[in-house]
Each structure stands twice: as C-alpha cells, then as structure tokens.
Amino acid sequence: MSALAFANPFRRPAGALDLGPLTRGLVIVAGSVMTALCVLAIGRALLGYTPDLPHLQNLAIAIHVTTVIPCVPLGLYLLLARKGTPMHKQLGKLWIALMVITATATLWIHGLGNFSWIHIFVPLTYRAAWYTVAKARRGDIRGHRNEIIGLFLGALMIPGVFAFLLEGRLMNTMLFG
Template sequence: MTAATMTLTSTAKASVAKPGFDIGPVARTLVSIACFTMCFFCVIALGRAALGMVDNLHHYAKLPVIIHVATVLPAIPLGGYLLLARKGTAQHKMLGKVWLVLMLVTATSAIFIQSSGGFSFIHIFVPITFHAAWKTVATARKGDIAGHKKHLVFTYLTALMIPGIVAFAIPGRLMNAMLLG
C-alpha cells in the first residue's frame, strides 16, 4: 500500500465516521437570520396573546388551526437547529424525523384551514412541503447528502419561512392578529 492510498483511505474513513457541519456560510447566515427572526416574532405574538393583549382570538379556536400552530411553532427552531448543528449523528437523524413529521402535519392541517370556503394562494406551500419531504427522504436514503442538504435548506426557507412571513404580514391571519393586535 502506498502513502497516497493510505492517506486516501484514512481521509475517506474520517469523513464517514466524523459528523460535521455541511451547509455553507451564506446558507448558514440565511437560516440563522430567518430562524432567529421568526422565533422572535412568534414569542412576541404568543406573549401578547397569553397576556390578553389580543382581542377576538376565539374564531381561530378550530382544530385544524390549533394543530397547525402547535406543529409549526416547534418546527421553526428545530429546523434551524438541525440545519446549523452537526450532521450525521444519531441525534440529528432522530430529530430530523421529528421535524419532518412536524412539517407534514403542519402541511396536512393547512389543507383544512380555508377562508371563504376555499383555498388561498398560501396553500401552494402544501404540495411544495409534501414534495420536499419526499425528496429529503429519497436523497438521504440514496446517500446523496448534497441533494439532501439542498432540499432541506429549500424546505426550511420556502415551506416554513415564506408562509410564516405571509402569516405575520397579512391582516386577518392569526399570527398577524397576535403580533399586531
């Protein structure tokens, strides 16, 4: 065995055995800012509601809305943590499965949240979430870690952050009412 072969073999073993951070600095910055900002707004909105500073929340007390909010709120910080923490560990894999279930339940519950008896433009994120979840699992099972990473960053930013921004920005939506009264 030559020195080059030994180096190649030991490098390959080290990369398989040692979990690491695998998203680049731009993605890490975007995820960090998005996660922190969305968590901050959620805490403020929940605090205002808990302190009785928001009127007329009773019309939001429908089971699909409750399920949707109860699953999306932990998905925000958990998804951010998973994207920023070490990858490939047993904890990462277990928490990743929890996050994926939270996202699928969030998307499924959104189907049953309709205004004026029909779907709104924000419902486009339901099939996006289902497709991204499938691609995330498929790429991980194939060992395509680059594809897995790409789909997870995409899912976090487009299927979680964009609808979250819309929920806070559009008057009449629950999170807008809770944040701005």
Template sequence: VIPAIPLGAYVLLTRKGDARHRLLGKIWLALMLVTAFSAIFITSGGGYGPIHVFIPLTIFSAWRSVATARRGNIPAHKRQLVFTYVTGLVFPGLAAFLLPGRLMNVMLVG
C-alpha cells in the same frame, strides 16, 4: 408549527450524521408533514388562497429530503431540507403575517 421553527433551525445548524441528528430530523419532518396536512383544512372565507401552494411544496420536499438521504446524496439532502424549511415555514409564515386580510395579519396589525 411552532416547535418546528426552532427545531428545524437547530437541526440545520448543528452537527450532522449522528443518531441525534437523525432522530431530531425525523421529528422535525413529522412536524412539517403534520403542519402541511393540517393546513389543508384551514381555509379563508371557505376557499383556498395563494398561501396554500406551500402545502404540496412542503409534502413533496419532505419526500425528496428522505429520498436523497437514503440514496446517500448528502449535498442534495442538505439543499432539499433548506428548501423545505424555507417553503414550509419561512415563506408561509411571512405571508400569514404580512399579507393584508390574513388572520395572523389582522391579529398583528388590527
């Protein structure tokens, strides 16, 4: 997940449509899917928590991002990728660090 954060921001903020954008976008989307699928195996106390709702959201959003681009619906593609970034990285990251009892929160604040 660590490389997906800056790479995703870079892809979202730089020039669109060229071969470099498509390559970096594919790499970023692959990182997002690896992160989502690996998160299935991360459980707290032997079960799933509310943070796991972001797994299917990320997978579905990644699929929609590709589908909208292939249809040539670039405005929808852009919206979907921003949604993927926020629901796949920003919200789960904040939840992991800010919700009491989460491992990252315990490591951060003790």
C-alpha cells in the same frame, strides 16, 4: 483558528455536510427573526395583550399552529448543528413529520377544496419531505441538504412572513393586536 473565530457561525469554514457561509447566514437570520416573532406573538397572547382569538376555535388552525411553531427553532437547530448524529436523525424525522402534519392541517382550514394562493406550499412541502427522506436514505447528502434548505426557507419562512404580515391572520393578530 482561534476560539472566537470558531464561535462565529458566519466565519466558520463549511464542512462537506455543512452549509456555506451565505446560506448559513440566511438561515440564522431568517430562523432567529421568525423564532423571536413567534415567541413575542405567543407571549402577547398569553399575557392577554391581544383581542379574542376565534381562529383557535378552528381545529385545523389549532393543529397547524401547534405543529408549525416548533418547526422554526427545530429547523434552525438542525441546519446549524452537527449532522449525521443519532440526535440529528431523530430530530430530523420529528421535524419532517411536523412539517407534513402542518401542511396537511392547512388543507382543512377553510374546508377541503377551498384553497387560496398560499396553499401552493402544501404540495411543495409534500414533495420536499419525500425527497428529503429519499435522498438521505440513498446517501445523497448534498441533495438531502438542498431539499431541507428549500423546505426551511421556502415552505416555512415564506408562508411565515405572510402569516405575520397579512391582516386578519392569527400570527398577525397575536403580534399586532
């Protein structure tokens, strides 16, 4: 295998703990695009190219955004990097903690008990976080990997897309003004 073939993440053969080529490609595209959108939105806001952001006066939104944004590139890294190392385990624990804090903060954005359809991702996040840790501790690495992929794509990327597409949402305001 040439050095260039190994560097291409779409063509690398999957190891026992690695993602298959299709899943790897989906993770790379989704994670990279979402990371770029987050950086662009934050950059626009920091440079003053957005209107006032009253969203950030809500502590729950501030906590939610502060914990969810690092989950995108960190999750991308964890899914693509070498698995099973001490670094992978420590960063994985951080990522799960950030995802749980993100989901919990969401419950208070409109006041506890005042939920919308997007709150379906909260129990899904709690469930996947629990099973991710439990399966890793049991040694069920394939199950652990599948839970992480579902959590990354399902509970992080899907709501992230809506955060950018739905008018009035903070990320939409930051990206499109």
